[in-house]
Amino acid sequence: MQGWKEYQEQNKQRFLDELLELLRMPSVSARSEHKQDMLACADKVKQRLLEAGADKVDIYPTAGHPVVYGEKIIDASLPTVLVYGHYDVQPPDPLELWHSGPFEPVIKDGKIYARGACDDKGQFYMHVKALETMVKTNTLPVNIKFLIEGEEEIGSNNLGEFVKAHKDLLKADVILISDTAMLSMENPSIDVGVRGLSYIEVEVTGPNRDLHSGVYGGAVANPITILAKMIASLHDENNHITIPNFYDDVQIASEAERAEMAKAPYDEEEYKKDLGVKALWGEKGYTTNERTGIRPTLELNGIWGGYTGEGAKTVLPSKAFAKISCRLVPNQQHEKITELVINHLKKIAPEYVEVKANPHHGGDPYVTPADSIEFKAASKAIQETFGKPPIPVRGGGSIPITALFEAELGCKTVFLGFGLDSDNLHSPNEKFNLFNFYKGIETIPYFHKYYAEMKTVRP
Amino acid sequence: MQGWKEYQEQNKQRFLDELLELLRMPSVSARSEHKQDMLACADKVKQRLLEAGADKVDIYPTAGHPVVYGEKIIDASLPTVLVYGHYDVQPPDPLELWHSGPFEPVIKDGKIYARGACDDKGQFYMHVKALETMVKTNTLPVNIKFLIEGEEEIGSNNLGEFVKAHKDLLKADVILISDTAMLSMENPSIDVGVRGLSYIEVEVTGPNRDLHSGVYGGAVANPITILAKMIASLHDENNHITIPNFYDDVQIASEAERAEMAKAPYDEEEYKKDLGVKALWGEKGYTTNERTGIRPTLELNGIWGGYTGEGAKTVLPSKAFAKISCRLVPNQQHEKITELVINHLKKIAPEYVEVKANPHHGGDPYVTPADSIEFKAASKAIQETFGKPPIPVRGGGSIPITALFEAELGCKTVFLGFGLDSDNLHSPNEKFNLFNFYKGIETIPYFHKYYAEMKTVRP
Known part of the structure; x- marks a missing residue:
């Protein structure tokens, strides 16, 4: 026109x-x-x-x-x-x-x-x-x-x-x-x-310096192992997020809404093929569209610690880090969730290590x-x-x-x-x-x- | 003279x-x-x-x-x-x-x-x-x-x-x-x-490319999360290594030998102070000297995956990696342990991901x-x-x-x-x-x- x-x-x-x-x-x-x-x-x-x-x-x-x-x-x-x-x-x-x-x-x-x-x-x-x-x-x-x-x-x-x-x-x-x-x-x-976003960075400190993994291995907590255990505990066997009160404000979609959403074209085999995976992962009881649309998530965006270069280095590192972000749905508030996640990480940190967690950014x-x-x-x-x-x-x-x-x-x-x-x-x-x-x-x-x-x- | x-x-x-x-x-x-x-x-x-x-x-x-x-x-x-x-x-x-x-x-x-x-x-x-x-x-x-x-x-x-x-x-x-x-x-x-040594590197692949953590987050396995769960499972609540048959060939020290070892000067408070840790970590039932001397260990020497740079990147990465080494004691054999660890990691890998594990080096x-x-x-x-x-x-x-x-x-x-x-x-x-x-x-x-x-x- x-x-x-x-x-x-x-x-x-x-x-x-x-x-x-x-x-x-x-x-x-x-x-x-x-x-x-x-x-x-x-x-x-x-x-x-x-x-x-x-x-x-x-x-x-x-x-x-x-x-x-x-x-x-x-x-x-x-x-x-x-x-x-x-x-x-x-x-x-x-x-x-x-x-x-x-x-x-x-x-x-x-x-x-x-x-x-x-x-x-x-x-x-x-x-x-x-x-x-x-x-x-x-x-x-x-x-x-x-x-x-x-x-x-x-x-x-x-x-x-x-x-x-x-x-x-x-x-x-x-x-x-x-x-x-x-x-x-x-x-x-x-x-x-x-979805909203809550992005944080976590730093786990074990010993005050990088150590020889032979001399000290087995006797002092390895921050990578501890961080892995902390991360592993954030999702249960149904891939629900385990942080207390995390889901409190999540608006529950009605059956009618979910039925409407289910009409969107989606081919699971195509989806898997495009991503090159044998099986999909996600929160039990929800479809892929629901998992990425109306449900909140917690994802690891990055992890690092110790020796990551070519070859082998037998170090027991002082620190390990991770970048973690949550996607939020109505009516979750990013500031509240950021605080929940940070406090939870500090709470589950065992006495062997010190955990710092800082917010990067967020949005509702x-x-x-x-x-x-x-x-x-x-x-x-x-x-x-x-x-x-x-x-x-x-x-x-x-x-x-x-x-x-x-x-x-x-x-x-x-x-x-x-x-x-x-x-x-x-x-x-x-x-x-x-x-x-x-x-x-x-x-x-x-x-x-x-x-x-x-x-x-x-x- | x-x-x-x-x-x-x-x-x-x-x-x-x-x-x-x-x-x-x-x-x-x-x-x-x-x-x-x-x-x-x-x-x-x-x-x-x-x-x-x-x-x-x-x-x-x-x-x-x-x-x-x-x-x-x-x-x-x-x-x-x-x-x-x-x-x-x-x-x-x-x-x-x-x-x-x-x-x-x-x-x-x-x-x-x-x-x-x-x-x-x-x-x-x-x-x-x-x-x-x-x-x-x-x-x-x-x-x-x-x-x-x-x-x-x-x-x-x-x-x-x-x-x-x-x-x-x-x-x-x-x-x-x-x-x-x-x-x-x-x-x-x-x-x-x-101690002997068995050093391996493990690579966990989820999706075939790095993904937007908002668009795909919650619907596809995150290799960092999966690797963390795998690592977390390698030690039980007593910090024993969970890999089946790992301890089979470990020579058990006699009470007399352990009593002899216990005579070596060791000040736990000094040890903790030197390392800057509030508490020590290790296999239940053993002293620090035993944990670093007559007991085998499994330590994470490095981990990496996703975005590890400055600031925030909302990526769901394709791959995550770790370097893992075991210290071995008589009569463990490094080739046997390397095979055990690699096979175990492959066995515990969930269907969502593909796991490769390769030996770096070792010694008895x-x-x-x-x-x-x-x-x-x-x-x-x-x-x-x-x-x-x-x-x-x-x-x-x-x-x-x-x-x-x-x-x-x-x-x-x-x-x-x-x-x-x-x-x-x-x-x-x-x-x-x-x-x-x-x-x-x-x-x-x-x-x-x-x-x-x-x-x-x-x-």
Whole structure:
């Protein structure tokens, strides 16, 4: 409609080239050595927003990496959509498993391979190009604001403060985020919720120095062994989490809800084959979709201690470490769970060792009601470009800032994601299908159109 | 006697300077990047042996790092002592815990700080200087052979073949090794046994790639969690090792033997204070000395998997790894135990994961009878220079090659060690007391003297 498709078709190659340029920037927020790359990336985002038609774009410093804010305000009486995304990416490790450089994007079989291709440069950039499309065809139906941050992958630690300090600047009617996945292009879906997150790091100290495992082995507690025993105790034989009160606030899905969820296409054999595993693992009494959607989890994200190099070293180490994160569901609160987990780890630590546990970051779970006009506008946009309505699903990932957006800005968030679970987010060989990138750019303007229409006729 | 003390006093500083030069060579056998350093170190050992008075020194290549062989044969009718030592050292990691560079030796408070200061450059070099002392004072009472290898810290994988191929060259009456510790300088002791070793590495694979812990968390087995459960199951609540048949061949010490062992000075509060732990850990029913001497152990030497860098990464990793080693006691056999451990790990692996386990290296335990003339000569030498007889103890460490020496060369080994348990072997800030270094050089010639006397009058 309105020339969108034609404009996009004519500028297709440039849209892609611009994204590839962004993907070449190693904006790894977790690593201090990439501080300059982060600044350069924020600058690039600013430049692209201005080129796309934003009236005003500013880079706001924070205690960490800067926030990019941009806007195109056309009429104060129209609804305002705040697009949120992030220009930072996960660390690319382990590097040796990449088939091409994580920051040297290549197109292969219709897919863009690079760190951040999908999460989230490829996805937030669809919004930049959707803005351009509407501006250049004089069809923008709403006011648009952009909030593109640089700390999503490390917990958005400074974004809360920024949002609180700039409530007027960020005032909007709805928040639109493309940082999630669809079931497939044949089965388009919309996440009606994301899980919360509680991330901690634990350090177990045994002896005050690394020891010779022969001289002291058998007589002093090995922190690796103790840490392993502590980790092993966190799940029982049914893979329930054993931390007391962990499940207290979990909203129990009704049988009807579970029946509805069970309609989403899922092929267990395909799922296992894709992951290369003989058997699935998970909490007894729940399906895979439930385990990743409506149930909380506790996962080990990393473990290290002692000698991990080539060959053999007969050391009994002084320390062992683990990174542990929980995914949370309504109505769990990340601060409460973080405290529960930390206290539990300290409590189960035997007298042989000293245990420190510190929170990394967290966020609360979030749900978008499927009967809201926010969801309905997104649904209608997908119906328009995919030819069928999206399946509402509960996503397993986390976008910790969404609960805060609702609390501070008082508006709902819509997750209009175009990724796929197979996009290797946070893994080597992250990718984003060209089809999905272009489909996103095609679909997003329809969200704005239908949202403006629905919002205006709202009683 | 015979001018030894005077000669050593006059050459004290040079002895030390020569050792420091050796310690500056980063002869880390486990790391392929140190191959050239290993060759340079072998050359230096050769040069020093020749300077000390050896008639002939050769460097023998092996499939790994070379062996240095040297000899001083004065009279075929005299007994021959084969001195064994190693010029390779443990990797220096973790580097950040060293107070000075591991290969930049410093003398502080009468101690030499450097990787290899005690294990084993400082200790084998005492023998080189003892040889020099006896040669220069024309008092050598035996023939001496030196076998200084470069792969002790990685399991002496190629030494067995070398020994088998050079039985005539290595023919001796006794093997003398300084690679162990004394209880203290006030309580000199001799190890009458060393434990055997079985070292393996285990790899647990879950999904075929690193996954997003939100998207897949809760639905697929996390290899870190599974590895932790496997490790946790290897010791029961009494810290007995749970692997079936593990203890089958363990020689049970008699009550009389245990009573004898209990006489060794040991202060539990001092031991805990030195290690900085509130409580000791170990197999129920045994004392610390028994746990590190006459009982086998299973220790975790390293563990790694997932994201171990700065900050937080929400990954569910594909793989987790551990390095595990067992210390063995008579009459356990390392090959049998290695097989037991590997098979057990594979057996307890749940269907969710794939487990690979591979042997690194190993060696059998060894005991020197306290009523042998080999032990008696060492005992008398210590009585001579320390003014009191040594306490016989069972050492916790391993010198895997000793069992092979006995099998192939048909002679006993004496462990005449001058280190201390507090020397930080295999740890940051390894050290060797200057007092011990010089005491060793002073004592060793007496071993040769008394051994020659006892051997000659042997019926």
